[in-house]
Amino acid sequence: MSLLRLPILIHGLTRWDKSLLPESQVEQRLTRVRDAMRGRGLDALWVYSNMEHDGNIAYLTNFHPFDPRMPGLALVTPDAIEAVLKVSKRDLAFILTHIWSPAEPSDFLSNEFPAQVAATIERAGLRGKRIGFSGRALMPPALEPQIMELFPQGVTEVDGLLEDLRRHKSAAERELLRLAAEKAEAVIREVTAFAAGGMSENELAAYADYVARKAGALDVDILLHAGFEKMPPPGEHEQLPFRPASERLLTGREHLAVYVAFQFEGYWAEASDSIYVGGASAAEREAHDRCTAAFAALCGSLGTAGQDAVVSAWVHGLGLERDELPLSRQGKAAAQAGDILAVHVALEAGGARAFYGRTIDGTAGRGVLLTSAMQSA
Amino acid sequence: MTSVAIPALNAASTRVDRAELDLRHAAIRASMSTDGVDLLLIYSSPMRNFDIHYAANYDLIGRGAVLALPIAGEPVLYVGEEWDLDRARRTSPLAYVRFEADMATLCGTLLRAKNSAVTALEWNSADFAKRVRAVAGCELRDGTATLERAARRKTPVEQALIREASALADMSFLYALEKATPGMPEFELQAEMEYAMRKNGAVDNFGLFSARKHNNAINFVTDKPIEDGDLLIFEITPARLNRNYSAQLCRTISMGPARPAVLEKIGILAEAQEAGLAACKAGTPISEVVDAQNAVIAKHGFGEYCVPPYMRARGHGFGIGRQELSAANKRPLEAGMALVVHPNQYFPDVGYLAMGEMIIVTETGYERLCTLDRKVYEKT
Numbered sequence: 001m002s003l004l005r006l007p008i009l010i011h012g013l014t015r016w017d018k019s020l021l022p023e024s025q026v027e028q029r030l031t032r033v034r035d036a037m038r039g040r041g042l043d044a045l046w047v048y049s050n051m052e053h054d055g056n057i058a059y060l061t062n063f064h065p066f067d068p069r070m071p072g073l074a075l076v077t078p079d080a081i082e083a084v085l086k087v088s089k090r091d092l093a094f095i096l097t098h099i100w101s102p103a104e105p106s107d108f109l110s111n112e113f114p115a116q117v118a119a120t121i122e123r124a125g126l127r128g129k130r131i132g133f134s135g136r137a138l139m140p141p142a143l144e145p146q147i148m149e150l151f152p153q154g155v156t157e158v159d160g161l162l163e164d165l166r167r168h169k170s171a172a173e174r175e176l177l178r179l180a181a182e183k184a185e186a187v188i189r190e191v192t193a194f195a196a197g198g199m200s201e202n203e204l205a206a207y208a209d210y211v212a213r214k215a216g217a218l219d220v221d222i223l224l225h226a227g228f229e230k231m232p233p234p235g236e237h238e239q240l241p242f243r244p245a246s247e248r249l250l251t252g253r254e255h256l257a258v259y260v261a262f263q264f265e266g267y268w269a270e271a272s273d274s275i276y277v278g279g280a281s282a283a284e285r286e287a288h289d290r291c292t293a294a295f296a297a298l299c300g301s302l303g304t305a306g307q308d309a310v311v312s313a314w315v316h317g318l319g320l321e322r323d324e325l326p327l328s329r330q331g332k333a334a335a336q337a338g339d340i341l342a343v344h345v346a347l348e349a350g351g352a353r354a355f356y357g358r359t360i361d362g363t364a365g366r367g368v369l370l371t372s373a374m375q376s377a
Numbered sequence: 378m379t380s381v382a383i384p385a386l387n388a389a390s391t392r393v394d395r396a397e398l399d400l401r402h403a404a405i406r407a408s409m410s411t412d413g414v415d416l417l418l419i420y421s422s423p424m425r426n427f428d429i430h431y432a433a434n435y436d437l438i439g440r441g442a443v444l445a446l447p448i449a450g451e452p453v454l455y456v457g458e459e460w461d462l463d464r465a466r467r468t469s470p471l472a473y474v475r476f477e478a479d480m481a482t483l484c485g486t487l488l489r490a491k492n493s494a495v496t497a498l499e500w501n502s503a504d505f506a507k508r509v510r511a512v513a514g515c516e517l518r519d520g521t522a523t524l525e526r527a528a529r530r531k532t533p534v535e536q537a538l539i540r541e542a543s544a545l546a547d548m549s550f551l552y553a554l555e556k557a558t559p560g561m562p563e564f565e566l567q568a569e570m571e572y573a574m575r576k577n578g579a580v581d582n583f584g585l586f587s588a589r590k591h592n593n594a595i596n597f598v599t600d601k602p603i604e605d606g607d608l609l610i611f612e613i614t615p616a617r618l619n620r621n622y623s624a625q626l627c628r629t630i631s632m633g634p635a636r637p638a639v640l641e642k643i644g645i646l647a648e649a650q651e652a653g654l655a656a657c658k659a660g661t662p663i664s665e666v667v668d669a670q671n672a673v674i675a676k677h678g679f680g681e682y683c684v685p686p687y688m689r690a691r692g693h694g695f696g697i698g699r700q701e702l703s704a705a706n707k708r709p710l711e712a713g714m715a716l717v718v719h720p721n722q723y724f725p726d727v728g729y730l731a732m733g734e735m736i737i738v739t740e741t742g743y744e745r746l747c748t749l750d751r752k753v754y755e756k757t
């Protein structure tokens with residue numbers, strides 16, 4: 001399943017805060033990439049990313065494709081890194097203020113992208129070299145043959161190489177993810193206090209979006225699950241249903257689940273929780289307690305194949321993309337020690353519903369909350 | 378929380394119902410007839426979610442959705458997320474809404490039909506297109522131009538939604554004028570503006586805003602604090618329901634009294650804005666709207682700056698049926714097109730200034746949606 005919903009434009013706080021991600025960390029990252037290239041016998045690595053799957057180019061350059069029309073290609077060689085970005089010349093000067101590689105613009109309304117890549121190949125002296133390529137399958141149908149024919153000697157497709165490297169977060173990345181998780185949880189707290197009967201779902205989501213943007217989100221997504229909707233069946237691990245807000249007015253007494261995806265300095269964290277508008281009943285409190293207990297149990301059993309048949313849950317990796325290794329379709333059994341994960345749980349008990357989800361750190365071999373202690377309903 | 382109250386517009390009320398979709402489908406079918414297409418698959422991936430919204434009023438979430446629109450008979454909407462099927466049935470007025478896990482196989486199977494075409498495959502991956510082609514067993518016919526032709530002229534409901542979006546943009550700018558304070562970081566003011574728009578019915582915003590004494594361009598917001606003497610330049614583009622119903626406003630705020638050079642250059646842009654709009658009417662080649670703006674700027678001695686990176690474009694549409702206002706675009710304007718005309722421009726002495734307004738083209742001219750003055754707004 002996918003909750004993916006791209007904005008018109010990623011337009012939140014855009015910067016490279018070197019106090020959070022120092023240049024030395026970037027150097028270490030690129031050293032790891034070059035070590036991996038050597039391990040595969042590669043002289044150079046080309047990486048294509050678009051707005052939907054932007055993690056690899058963001059990892060290499062700090063460029064987040066902000067518009068669906070504007071993909072990018074990054075080139076890593078043993079002694080250099082550069083990028084060809086399909087952006088307007090007007091935008092490039094600003095982009096260069098927060099990326100850490102040199103870049104060439106390729107006007108997004110023109111067809112000059114392949115020619116720009118060809119020029120870069122020539123300039124870098126890549127003829128006859130062993131070239132790795134990541135992201136070929138992401139390219140649009142018309143662009144893919146134009147780019148691939150620039151490599152008459154062929155390329156070695158290395159999809160997964162960067163994804164594996166990205167899975168192992170550095171200390172600085174973990175701190176960025178902790179900050180993102182803290183901010184996502186703060187949004188949940190504020191929106192819980194704000195929710196009231198008579199306001200629309202859209203108004204609630206607008207407020208959550210506002211709180212997130214004021215807290216410095218690069219991007220944010222707010223999704224909901226209302227009481228009139230079907231619950232995912234117990235044991236379900238593919239479908240944890242959140243959906244965009246609507247114009248429906250909240251009643252004075254209802255259960256509403258809120259999902260927040262918060263991107264800070266490029267890194268995504270998630271949180272979800274129940275809001276009991278008008279106050280929680282005893283049954284709802286009990287359901288929420290059971291839900292948080294199920295969440296804790298799930299965190300404690302990461303990496304094992306067994307699933308709790310009482311709850312439905314959704315587990316996936318987080319980082320520069322909202323769904324990283326282990327992917328949501330792989331589930332908790334694919335989790336490894338050291339993963340940063342989103343874990344969401346939902347259940348229905350005694351006629352009451354409860355949702356609970358947070359971003360966790362699996363360093364100890366079991367999931368531990370990245371932030372503060374769990375909250376009760 | 379904001380201390381200045383957000384104005385309540387009570388304007389965001391237009392709905393898309395089955396009659397509206399029937400009107401759009403009639404336009405698409407006329408275009409299909411012109412192109413000899415009997416079945417059009419209107420496909421949307423997350424990268425281009427607005428085609429399916431136009432044709433089915435479905436707000437895409439997840440991997441993809443497709444509307445199968447035959448030249449006659451009931452259209453069928455297929456959504457790619459089973460858990461979203463109930464919502465799709467609630468929000469889309471279409472009679473047939475189904476779940477399909479394997480969109481590539483579905484599209485390929487449907488495209489075996491004679492005279493069929495599919496839109497927007499370019500917004501999916503090369504491998505997806507290969508899978509569709511393999512199942513279809515033939516070369517795929519691109520139906521994007523067929524759909525775009527139908528969508529260029531906005532229906533009355535689309536125009537109403539765009540007017541609502543334009544009102545949101547105006548309100549948001551005036552709200553920013555009230556809220557902007559020295560020391561406030563750019564991203565915080567953007568958050569305030571965005572909240573004002575979302576609270577009143579916007580679902581998203583193509584938002585650019587920069588605050589510098591000398592801006593090189595309008596960019597994304599940073600943590601730079603707003604300072605006295607800064608020029609705040611904005612592209613504010615709220616979307617009602619979907620990006621198809623977006624309206625853009627471009628304006629400039631001076632933090633403190635505007636310098637004479639700024640007043641002079643804003644005057645040039647206001648003149649260019651007027652000249653560009655004066656050229657707008659059905660039948661006029663789009664390039665003439667561009668030329669009219671550039672001629673004013675050149676007349677004042679800045680013709681050499683009418684090229685990137687000193688500007689990007691002289692305007693454009695939004696979402697489906699989008700037009701680029703470039704000197705190379707000779708397509709005639711059509712009544713019902715919705716455009717922003719913006720002579721946004723860099724000047725060497727004062728930097729980049731913003732001026733732009735949303736219009737709907739008519740047979741005899743244009744309807745101006747913006748209600749603001751063409752001036753630099755001063756925060757004193």
